[in-house]
Amino acid sequence: MNKQNLIGGRNPIIEALKSGREIEKILLSKGENKGSIKKIVGMAKDKGIPIQYVNKNKLDEMANTNHQGVIAIASAYKYKTLDDIMKRAEERNEAPFIIILDEIEDPHNLGAIMRTAECAGAHGIIIPKRRSVGLTSTVAKTSAGAIEYLPVVKVSNIGYAIDELKNKGLWIYGADMDGEDYYFDKDLKGAIGLVIGNEGKGIGRLVKEKCDFLIKIPMKGKVSSLNASVATSVITYEILRQRT
Incomplete structure (x- = not known):
């Protein structure tokens, strides 16, 4: 530290x-x-x-x-606002793409997610105030510089933030092993928010209920789930593929 x-x-x-x-x-x-x-x-x-x-x-x-x-x-860096993220998408003339992290606690996971998100063209990240790692020096180091460019918003309630995003026209997709559809079978080209859950518990029940769709990643091995940052990378790059 x-x-x-x-x-x-x-x-x-x-x-x-x-x-x-x-x-x-x-x-x-x-x-x-x-x-x-x-x-x-x-x-x-x-x-x-x-x-x-x-x-x-x-x-x-x-x-x-x-x-x-x-x-x-x-905090190692200052937090932004949701308007900052939306403005970033508008300036790029792109449909908003926001990653919503539900209680990610490992600073290395957050840093890795930020690095992937910035590389793949996401417009920002939302994290909760409680039970979540913030913008620490470890996160900054793991992000490999992405923290300098990618807006991160800290909110009191993830559910309320999702409601606000829906009011702004975003569809909310939750990454969940019990999802009905594989992530690559969904149309991910529009304005979307991608919810990634806690490393152990996944997406909380109340947040899951706010999602418009639950999507899953195929699992063919003995292990039932991927690391949170890896799961984010897999789906994020499918979003980039579809949008380009």
């Missing part, structure tokens, strides 16, 4: 929260819940920032300064 993205100490974290700086997660030493720590917890909850309680030894290992029982992990 890049220590430049770590903020240690109570007052510096309070000021970072006040300033509106993007914070991925706040780590608290177990048992700390009084005074300014209580204030930090309240501010974090108001902003929807995840809080994790850890042993003090972990904070000691992470910090290069006096952390006072709390460390904030700041």
Whole structure:
């Protein structure tokens, strides 16, 4: 983890929260819940920032300064808005193509997905605020530079974001092993959102219900599913093939 993205100490974290700086997660030493720590917890909850309680030894290992029982992990890059993604598609005179990630937790998966998405011409990525990795330094490194060009939007609720995309004319396709059709049998040339689920659980039930179509990848071996970033790559390049 890049220590430049770590903020240690109570007052510096309070000021970072006040300033509106993007914070991925706040780590608290177990048992700390009084005074300014209580204030930090309240501010974090108001902003929807995840809080994790850890042993003090972990904070000691992470910090290069006096952390006072709390460390904030700041975003490596700034997030964009849904309008930024739509504008990108409009400027290219292309039908919007957006990848929606439902609780992807591995930074290497997110970075790899960003790299594929940028190479294949996707206009942006949507991730949830909770139970999802954000734009950390590991993600930036794994993306091989794609993070500099591809807009990433962080939303409070994936379901609401899907509803907004539908209102903008997008069809939503969910990648799911129980899908009715193979991905290559569907017409993927229009304005679409592609939903990729969590590495272990897949797409959540509520998000799955929001999808217009569920599509699957053929599995001929003993293993029943692909890595999330690989599955994204397979379907994304079929979308590119059809659109070109």
